[in-house]
Amino acid sequence: MLKKCYKAVLIFSLSLACSNALANNFTHHNVNKAKEIFKNVVSYYGGKKAINELNNVLTDYDYSTNYRTQGYGYQDSEYHSNRPGNTLSLISFNDKLNWTQTQSQYLKAFYSRTSLYQDNTRFDYNNITRTFATKNASDFDKQIESQLLRNPLLIVKSAIKQKDNLRYLGSKTRDGKRYSLIAMTLPSGRVITTYIDQSNHQIVKIEFLNDGKLSAYSYSDYQSAGPFKLPFFITRNLPDNYYSAYFYYHVSRYDFSPDVEQLAVVPKGYLVAEKYDTYDGELRMQTIGKGLYWLTQNGANTIFVEFSDHIMTVDANNGRNDGLQRRINKFRKLVPNKPIKYVSLSHQHHDHLDQVPFYANHGTKLITAKSFIPLINKRINAVNKNETVKPTFEVVDKKRVYADKTQRVEIYELKNMLHAETMLMTYFPNEQLIYLPDHYE
Ligand SMILES: [Zn+2]
Numbered sequence: 516m517l518k519k520c521y522k523a524v525l526i527f528s529l530s531l532a533c534s535n536a537l538a539n540n541f542t543h544h545n546v547n548k549a550k551e552i553f554k555n556v557v558s559y560y561g562g563k564k565a566i567n568e569l570n571n572v573l574t575d576y577d578y579s580t581n582y583r584t585q586g587y588g589y590q591d592s593e594y595h596s597n598r599p600g601n602t603l604s605l606i607s608f609n610d611k612l613n614w615t616q617t618q619s620q621y622l623k624a625f626y627s628r629t630s631l632y633q634d635n636t637r638f639d640y641n642n643i644t645r646t647f648a649t650k651n652a653s654d655f656d657k658q659i660e661s662q663l664l665r666n667p668l669l670i671v672k673s674a675i676k677q678k679d680n681l682r683y684l685g686s687k688t689r690d691g692k693r694y695s696l697i698a699m700t701l702p703s704g705r706v707i708t709t710y711i712d713q714s715n716h717q718i719v720k721i722e723f724l725n726d727g728k729l730s731a732y733s734y735s736d737y738q739s740a741g742p743f744k745l746p747f748f749i750t751r752n753l754p755d756n757y758y759s760a761y762f763y764y765h766v767s768r769y770d771f772s773p774d775v776e777q778l779a780v781v782p783k784g785y786l787v788a789e790k791y792d793t794y795d796g797e798l799r800m801q802t803i804g805k806g807l808y809w810l811t812q813n814g815a816n817t818i819f820v821e822f823s824d825h826i827m828t829v830d831a832n833n834g835r836n837d838g839l840q841r842r843i844n845k846f847r848k849l850v851p852n853k854p855i856k857y858v859s860l861s862h863q864h865h866d867h868l869d870q871v872p873f874y875a876n877h878g879t880k881l882i883t884a885k886s887f888i889p890l891i892n893k894r895i896n897a898v899n900k901n902e903t904v905k906p907t908f909e910v911v912d913k914k915r916v917y918a919d920k921t922q923r924v925e926i927y928e929l930k931n932m933l934h935a936e937t938m939l940m941t942y943f944p945n946e947q948l949i950y951l952p953d954h955y956e
Contacts, residue, residue, distance in 0.1 A: 549681035549697045552711060557671060559716035561743035566672050569743075570609050573773035574666065576602045577765045580619075600626075604662050606669070607775050611635075611655040613662070614779040629782055632658045638781070646788035656702035663701065664732050665749050665764060667718040670709070674699045684708060694719070717744070740769040798838075800845050804946035806922050808849065810842045815866055818941070818950060819846045822922045825856035827882075829941050829950060831870035839870045855879050857909070857917065859926055861952050862935040863887040872898035875906040882909045884928050884937045911939055 557563050580598040600619030607613070613632040620626070627642035637650040637658065656673075663669045674680060677700065684696040693713040700706050710720040720733045730753060734746035751762040793799070798812040806821035815838070818829040831839070843855075858874045859882035861867050871881060872895045883891060888908060895906055909915065917924045925942040932938045934953045941950040 545683040546679070546681065548683035552683065552695050552697060552716075553674065553681055555716040556711060556718065557675065559744060560668050560671050561741075563675060565742045566668065566675060569668075569672060569771065571605070571607045571771060571773055571775055572666070572669070573603065573605045573768075573770040573778070574662075575767045575770075576604065576665070577767055578602060579763050581761045581763065603778075605773060605775065605778055606659050606662060607779070610775070612775065612779055613655070613658050615662075631779060631781060633779070640782050640785055641788065642782070644788070645785050647782075647785045648788045660701060660703055660705070664707075664721065665751070666745070667709075667721075667734050668743050668745055670699065670701075670707070670718070670721070673701060677702070686713070741771045743769075743771075745769055798841055798845060800849075804943060804948060807943060807946065807948070808846055810845065812838065812842070816952060817842055819850070820922060820924055820943075821850055821853065822856075822917075823919050824853060826850065826853050827857040827859060827917060827924060828855055828874075828879075829859045830861050830867045830952065831858050831874055832866050839873055857882050859883075859924075859939060859941060860887055860891070861941070861950070862938045863890045864935065864953070867952065868894060871895055871906070875899070875904055878907075880907045880909050882911060882915070882926060882939070884939055885910050885912065886937050 557566065560566060578600050580600070598619055598621045600617060602615060602617045605612075605614040610633075614630070616627075616629045618625070618627045625643070629640040629642060631638050631640070632655070635652040635654070637652065638647050639650060640647045659669075663673060680700040682698040684698055687694045687696060687710070694710040695713055697709050697711060698706055699709055705723055707721045707723040709718050710722075711717070712719050717737055718734060720731060722729055722731045724730075731751070733750045733752075734748075736748040737744050737746050739745075745766070747766045749764040749766070751764070753761075793811065794813045796813060798810065801809045801811075803809045803818075808819040808821070810817045810819065815832040816830065817832055817839075820827040820829065855874070855877070857880050858871070860871070863886075868887070868891060871891050874881065875895050876899065881891060888910075891906065891908075895904070896902070911926050911928045913928050915926045917926070923944055925944060927940045927942065929938045929940050929951075930936070932954070938951065938954075942948070943950075
């Protein structure tokens with residue numbers, strides 16, 4: 516009995532001593548271990564002196580953006596939208612200057628933009644419309660942070676400058692390789708987790724939370740570039756949400772002595788853009804025909820169609836922050852009482868069917884192509900806790916007409932479209948108007 520009791524006391528006091536030791540050394544251990552690993556990382560990337568002296572870097576990226584889905588729309592089907600492009604990025608640390616030029620393609624549209632950040636001001640030049648806009652001045656570190664994330668050498672450069680921003684988080688084994696995980700804080704305050712290959716001190720991946728969702732950059736194909744080691748292939752993964760996407764960057768060259776004065780020039784003959792675009796947050800309503808009301812906010816469009824005793828609305832678009840209710844309220848000033856009997860869905864991207872649960876709850880019939888139905892059900896089930904709500908569908912097979920003595924709407928099912936496999940085109944014969952959203956070409 517006595518023996519047992521003694522044993523228990525011994526174990527108790529041992530565990531107490533042990534937890535004290537942990538509490539006292541835990542943080543120090545993490546800081547010191549992180550510093551030790553980081554030292555090797557710095558020397559792998561080119562050494563402290565060379566990294567500190569690095570002033571100008573021009574990077575030539577060939578990139579492609581691969582959208583795995585656009586919204587809920589393609590979650591269950593194999594759809595990839597590929598948008599190739601090229602970006603030149605010039606960062607000049609001493610001058611606090613940043614110049615980028617991007618050319619990209621989407622479907623059959625071509626974009627070309629130049630941006631110049633200098634003296635705490637940013638100018639965005641649209642090389643197609645030959646207009647420019649001035650953006651609110653942000654500080655240099657903020658301006659270059661997205662470019663920092665594509666370049667581990669610059670992450671290291673930034674981490675060298677900051678004191679006490681490294682924490683060792685532990686190690687991880689993946690595919691037979693061991694990685695040290697270190698947390699670093701960027702100038703903006705963003706904390707990133709870096710994965711460092713223990714065999715060669717390369718940063719192979721960083722992760723960080725963005726609005727609670729995990730984003731990641733991976734670096735591979737490391738080669739020598741000047742006095743430094745740098746990755747020539749970078750992937751960026753966006754979290755699985757609306758625009759689940761992958762960005763691939765092939766670096767064709769890093770240049771550490773670019774001609775800054777020749778490159779970072781203000782393009783000539785550009786005019787101030789009268790208005791940047793209609794993405795200014797304002798909700799606008801316009802009558803586009805007899806009984807046809809067009810509501811638009813930040814590029815999201817709704818058409819309310821007035822019949823003699825009811826309303827049809829076209830597209831259940833993105834209505835974040837009660838946006839849909841705001842649209843309905845605005846429309847109700849013109850047409851106060853008629854019930855919204857139908858909502859017609861042009862295609863299954865999130866910004867066109869986001870609000871189907873709202874309509875289903877209100878007993879509005881859903882006009883849809885057959886292929887949208889599983890996604891609509893999924894969306895309704897995800898949002899509605901009340902499983903007794905069963906949506907009513909009106910399926911458009913090739914063509915469906917809604918008409919009374921005051922209004923006529925023809926809805927056509929179009930197949931093998933570029934933007935979405937199936938789309939519903941809305942035709943208003945009285946006005947000879949067609950509504951087919953997102954159809955850029
Ligand atoms: Zn779309």
